[in-house]
Amino acid sequence: MRRSEFERAVADEFGARGGPVLNDLVLTSLGDLTASEAIHAGMPPKDIWLALCIEMDVAPERRYGAGRLEPRRR
Template sequence: MRRSEFLRAVADEFGARSTFLLNDLVLGEVGDRTPTQALDAGVPPREIWLALCAEMDVPEARRYGAGRLEPRNR
């Protein structure tokens, strides 16, 4: 997962709450950091995404593949 995919997944899943979650929610699974701090510290976006999903009780079916754009039709 790329940083852009992570940010898209957070926005898609959490909508208006995404800014708050990225900047204020401290996740123990990524070293007691906010998602933004974890990204800046070099934690892989996929690891942060999964920690955020676990903390916010996102169903497993919506955790994998999130943030990816649909392939272009050729």
């Protein structure tokens, strides 16, 4: 997962709550860092996304492939 995909996934899943989720929610599975702190520490976006999904109880079918753009139609 690229960082742009991570940002799209957060926006799609959490909408206006995305900012507070990234900045305020402490993720114990990531060493008690927020998602923003984990990004700045260089952790892989996919690991951060999955930690957010677990903590926020995101349905499994919305966890994988989130943030990817739909393929262009020709």
